[in-house]
Amino acid sequence: MADDISIRYAASKTLGAFHASDKFVRGVMGPIGSGKSVGCCAEIIWRAMRQEPDEDGIRRSRWAAIRNTYPELKTTTLRTWMDWYGHATTLRMDQPITATVRFGDVELELIFLSVDRPEHIKKLLSLDLTGVWINEAREIRKTTLDAAGGRVGRYPSMINGPGPTWSGVIMDTNPPGDDHWWYKLAEEERPEGYQFFRQPSALLKVRPGVYIPNPAAENVKHHKLGYEYWMRQLPGKREEWIKVYILGQYGTVLDGKAVYPEYRDEYHCAGDILEPLRGVGLILGWDYGRTPSCIVGQMTARGQLRCIDEFVVDATGEGMGIRTFTRDIVKPALSAKYNGMTVLQSWGDPSGIARDGNDLSMFDIQAQEGIPTEPAPTNDPISRQDAVIKFLKTSIDGEPGFLLSPKCVFIRKGFLGGYQYAKMNVSGDDRYAPAPAKNKFSHPHDALQHMCQAASGGITVAINSQKREVKVKPSTGWT
Numbered sequence: 001m002a003d004d005i006s007i008r009y010a011a012s013k014t015l016g017a018f019h020a021s022d023k024f025v026r027g028v029m030g031p032i033g034s035g036k037s038v039g040c041c042a043e044i045i046w047r048a049m050r051q052e053p054d055e056d057g058i059r060r061s062r063w064a065a066i067r068n069t070y071p072e073l074k075t076t077t078l079r080t081w082m083d084w085y086g087h088a089t090t091l092r093m094d095q096p097i098t099a100t101v102r103f104g105d106v107e108l109e110l111i112f113l114s115v116d117r118p119e120h121i122k123k124l125l126s127l128d129l130t131g132v133w134i135n136e137a138r139e140i141r142k143t144t145l146d147a148a149g150g151r152v153g154r155y156p157s158m159i160n161g162p163g164p165t166w167s168g169v170i171m172d173t174n175p176p177g178d179d180h181w182w183y184k185l186a187e188e189e190r191p192e193g194y195q196f197f198r199q200p201s202a203l204l205k206v207r208p209g210v211y212i213p214n215p216a217a218e219n220v221k222h223h224k225l226g227y228e229y230w231m232r233q234l235p236g237k238r239e240e241w242i243k244v245y246i247l248g249q250y251g252t253v254l255d256g257k258a259v260y261p262e263y264r265d266e267y268h269c270a271g272d273i274l275e276p277l278r279g280v281g282l283i284l285g286w287d288y289g290r291t292p293s294c295i296v297g298q299m300t301a302r303g304q305l306r307c308i309d310e311f312v313v314d315a316t317g318e319g320m321g322i323r324t325f326t327r328d329i330v331k332p333a334l335s336a337k338y339n340g341m342t343v344l345q346s347w348g349d350p351s352g353i354a355r356d357g358n359d360l361s362m363f364d365i366q367a368q369e370g371i372p373t374e375p376a377p378t379n380d381p382i383s384r385q386d387a388v389i390k391f392l393k394t395s396i397d398g399e400p401g402f403l404l405s406p407k408c409v410f411i412r413k414g415f416l417g418g419y420q421y422a423k424m425n426v427s428g429d430d431r432y433a434p435a436p437a438k439n440k441f442s443h444p445h446d447a448l449q450h451m452c453q454a455a456s457g458g459i460t461v462a463i464n465s466q467k468r469e470v471k472v473k474p475s476t477g478w479t
Helices: 013-020 036-050 070-088 118-124 142-149 181-189 239-245 322-337 362-368 381-392 409-418 442-457 459-464
Strands: 025-029 059-067 089-092 097-103 106-114 131-135 168-173 194-198 203-207 210-213 282-287 293-299 305-312 342-348 402-404
Touching: 013 025, 013 036, 013 194, 025 036, 025 181, 036 059, 036 070, 036 106, 036 131, 036 168, 059 070, 059 142, 070 089, 070 097, 070 106, 106 118, 118 142, 131 142, 142 168, 181 194, 181 409, 282 442, 293 322, 293 442, 305 322, 305 409, 305 442, 322 362, 342 362, 342 442, 381 402, 381 442, 402 409, 409 442
Parallel strands: 025 168, 025 194, 059 106, 059 131, 131 168, 282 342, 305 402
Antiparallel strands: 089 097, 097 106, 203 210, 282 293, 293 305
């Protein structure tokens, strides 16, 4: 048994927060070369050192390290561990690979498992563990995470000591797609006992094909080439590859081209759900048709536009008229969530001025339902998109001029590539349609554009004029 183990490890800001958390399941996501796997190895050692000793004075713990395939388990997961802690590790290259780490009063067992081998899955289901490390979690099925959670907290036994001081599952990964279980857990469901951490991008995209170092990037000093480690990987790579591996953003498989390349998820999307700012008026943007949408925002005194809510009729459903949508979906939700707040501006698609068989426009119907709404000043697609881009490109004292709540799922997935220019089926270089494709993301994004138009040009007028302001009240009605 070694008397000591000397490792020089300095956690980055994100990994420092990761280590400080005691949540049952923790995950860290970031670009390549950001130190995620090393951080997980350090976490295992740190937890082993903090384990309360058994009656004989030994701090015992047992972990499983999981990777998707056996070759990757040996060449990445195991190699990372041995690079850092090999001098204190006794390794047995059995099936599965096992390791024992001893130093001071610490005794740590490690079992390296790949989930491409049925016998290893069976082995996992029979283990009594302190913790599980899932390396490159985007390549692992959700069922493996579920199984891992049921095997931890079972070692060391309480027969000869206090049992595990802490137990749980840690994970690291490069960004998966927005249809992956990681995204659903981290961004949508947010289950109790789970916590997800996200590292900054390595580089910043200035414009298509142009990237600069990100001052907030992590692990730079541990690359001999510094930022050049990432810069030299750019040539010959598709933008989607760069988006995932260098910028550290969720990757959506696109046939087309994203409408807003200015959007950076790690910068523009808030880490937590945005609560409404009391005393600050609401701004509504509407899109009509059989799949209407309403987007809710607020403008702070500093000029930051906060997108805090969305009401969407999914294009895959049966559809809904604007009266039903306004009366049965939007009004009750606003009354429940934003009671007593003022609607300063409500702007909709100008095409809504067309009248139906009852000689009523969309705006007439909304007025009847208690939400007076005005036509946006223009339906020009370039002007509408520019209203969004203006806020995306604005920085206010280092903070984004546009901040999106992660509860706005359709808006976020649209930014990540669902709202796109469709690729045209022509020979030669890639060519794209001149207008965004109509899909389940285009309708809420049309509404967002009208909200941004209102935020750009209407707020001062609404506050300083004699325009009627709409008060959101409980279900008794609006005034």
